[in-house]
Amino acid sequence: MQDPSPFASTPEPPYYAVIFSSTRRDADPGYAAMAARMVELASAQPGFLGVESSRDADGFGITVSYWVSLAAIAAWKSNVEHLAAQQAGRQSWYGHYALRIARVERAYAFDASGDATA
Amino acid sequence: MQDPSPFASTPEPPYYAVIFSSTRRDADPGYAAMAARMVELASAQPGFLGVESSRDADGFGITVSYWVSLAAIAAWKSNVEHLAAQQAGRQSWYGHYALRIARVERAYAFDASGDATA
Numbered sequence: 738m739q740d741p742s743p744f745a746s747t748p749e750p751p752y753y754a755v756i757f758s759s760t761r762r763d764a765d766p767g768y769a770a771m772a773a774r775m776v777e778l779a780s781a782q783p784g785f786l787g788v789e790s791s792r793d794a795d796g797f798g799i800t801v802s803y804w805v806s807l808a809a810i811a812a813w814k815s816n817v818e819h820l821a822a823q824q825a826g827r828q829s830w831y832g833h834y835a836l837r838i839a840r841v842e843r844a845y846a847f848d849a850s851g852d853a854t855a
Numbered sequence: 856m857q858d859p860s861p862f863a864s865t866p867e868p869p870y871y872a873v874i875f876s877s878t879r880r881d882a883d884p885g886y887a888a889m890a891a892r893m894v895e896l897a898s899a900q901p902g903f904l905g906v907e908s909s910r911d912a913d914g915f916g917i918t919v920s921y922w923v924s925l926a927a928i929a930a931w932k933s934n935v936e937h938l939a940a941q942q943a944g945r946q947s948w949y950g951h952y953a954l955r956i957a958r959v960e961r962a963y964a965f966d967a968s969g970d971a972t973a
Binding site: 799 | 861865872876908909911913915916917945950952954957958959961962963964965
């Protein structure tokens with residue numbers, strides 16, 4: 738079951754973001770299961786704050802995960818099951834990807850129901 | 856005509872990212888033209904480095920634009936035509952959005968053709 742909101746609930750900055758942009762290679766039925774498992778696994782990592790993800794009809798996707806610290810990101814990067822998924826991603830799933838680690842300094846939100854917060 | 860690559864060509868960090876996550880309200884034929892115009896306008900701003908954007912079949916999208924500095928982001932935010940689009944976005948286009956400004960500190964890329972760079 739998917740989370741009903743695609744937005745991550747993050748605290749006041751500062752915190753960190755991992756911006757992962759990618760194109761898929763040929764459709765692989767194992768990919769969706771792996772991606773769901775990685776979200777499950779990341780969510781259980783210390784320092785995980787949330788994740789947002791979108792992939793368009795052309796196969797270009799952006800996933801942004803949010804973390805309390807660079808140390809939390811480093812620990813997630815070296816998680817054994819995640820390492821195996823990273824290798825499979827390079828071998829089979831991704832045509833190209835870019836990964837950027839960034840420190841979130843300011844955040845704003847808007848909701849059409851009338852709730853705008855800075 | 857669209858750029859053939861959905862990836863932004865960014866320099867070595869540090870630089871800045873504006874992470875814009877949003878859900879659309881009802882389909883509006885004016886939206887696509889506005890979005891394309893904003894990319895065109897942003898690309899002409901001083902300090903613009905590139906943009907990556909994805910919107911999925913459920914209407915959840917992530918756009919990340921890259922900039923040389925916070926000052927360049929502030930100038931873009933206050934661009935008159937962009938201000939009008941921001942207002943239209945809140946009035947008509949977006950159900951909810953989150954906007955985060957982050958300083959990119961590290962970046963990696965991978966290409967299945969064999970080119971992996973850190």
